[in-house]
Amino acid sequence: MIESRHLTKRYGEKTAVDRLDFTVKPGGVAGFLGPNGAGKSTTMRLILGLDAPTGGTAHINGRRYAQYAAPLQEVGALLEAKSVHPGRSAFAHLMGLAYTHGIPRRRVEEVIELTGLQAVAQKRAGAFSLGMGQRLGIAAALLGDPATIILDEPVNGLDPEGVRWIRDLLTSLAAEGRTVFVSSHLMSEVAQVADHLIIIGRGRLLADTTVHDLIRQAGGDRVKVAGADPARLRELLAGPGVAITDRTGSEELEVTGLPAREIGSRAAAAGIALYELTPVPVSLEQAFMDLTSDAVEYHGSTPLARTAAGADDQAAKNGSTA
Template sequence: MSIEARGLSKRYGEKTAVEELTFTVRPGTVTGFLGPNGAGKSTTMRLILGLDRPTAGTVTVAGRPYAAHRAPLREVGALLEARSTHGGRSAYKHLLGLALTHGIPRSRVDEVIEAVGLTGVAKKRVGGFSLGMGQRLGIAAALLADPATVILDEPVNGLDPEGVRWIRNLLKSLAAEGRTVFVSSHLMSEMALTAEQLIIIGRGRLLADTTVHDFVRSAGRDEISLRSPEAARLRDLLAGPGITVTSDDAPDSLRVNGLGAEAIGRTAAEHGIPLFELTPHRVSLEDAFMELTRDAVEHHAAAPVPHHQEVAA
């Protein structure tokens, strides 16, 4: 039930939104879809769901284009825009309409409403929902037909911490059931906790298709910070091929790359050098992402605007 893109491209006039994307999203794992604003993530998801036609290339779900499935909702559940529901309908009526037009039992409507935590507001009009409640309703619609593939675009927008954790656990449980889970997000910390695979694009092009672990590991070696009253002596002892030791702001502080905390501690102990601090600083997913995509960001923020200060007369 994988999603497969092959040479996928989409142009709008002279603007190329997606260019020759080739990737596979496999079942049984949560795959994060990352990229800066304007990278082409939403366009790619629209192409997967047949909402836009590719200029070139193909994209299939379970071996077929989305529109070629006899019951697409049973194959793919998707959330692209939480505010796309008619504001005058209740959450229950919205889901019931989807269910009746796709041969889904009424009982399933109650199941998904309870699953996403909307039981208390199911009969209220959607127009009065907060963004977080709208996200929950959109996820309920995506899960309504019990699909084998789930595609969610920024599902944690507007959710409180409890809701974010709920989404995280939901995605992991769906993948554990063998489903294909493809989710975009700008929250790198959340992707680090949720996703196992990553597809990263920038300016419409594929930048990385790898695991979270391998991506972070390839971004650079971990750094160790330490403090010692004999920092200068320890610096000379730690120096060696592939090892970088730099002085920090304080005279008793060092930063070490290329050597683990255990090896540093052992060297210090062998030479009777006291250590006041020995702290590893691991490369984060956010650090690795920023490094990879720094040339693919369309709009870079300038330095902060200084506060206006009134000049006394």
């Protein structure tokens, strides 16, 4: 279990992590999400004792990371895949870590096989691709067979097969009763593996929830409805907290604020035949974007927006010289 209580980190006047409270329990995958600069990596560094908190605490199974005599056998972590001497082979790197904890050679061979590194185990890590470097970092994290796994962007640089492998690995680790804490920017992957979401922005906790609940809240019970009498159906469904939109010349309505079951019941009671009654899904990505829209520090502009801005600037110049 990972517990963060009022965890805070300041760098001068900059507050990178602001009184974070959350708990990651065993037996599931917790997705750690937030925009760039939200404080995710800093939080993970605080949990692992790589940075000292300005305030609050971060405990793993009731203790600070630094209090473990054999940390590799308690916590497996990947924060930076390239933290390896480039002149060492993958095997030598893992054996060096194993020696520090009395881990046998057979375990090194097991994690090499588990992570698909057999063909490159004797090659220098400095020549590894980003994806191979990620696999080596994950092998190091799993070396001590730890009960807690913390991974920062583990799918970064992996090909589709590697992404699917990570997905299956995280799910299997959680099924074994381990605590799995993973940050990622790939919402589609998080949606498939995470039971629990911790979302932060500007160092503050924005949500501590599940994928299902976050999507449900963002969707607002949006339902597509098509019936024999759209005008009457609209009147029937209208009410406080209900928004209804339609397409001109179409039988379709999109209703927000009423669940599909309620819509169907009202239509049936009024004798209106329905041709379609479909909940409109909201993706995790959209739900995340809606939640964090006010917490994004780094905004880019679209080509269309830049073109429009350029046109406005030119029009202003023309007006000023007329």
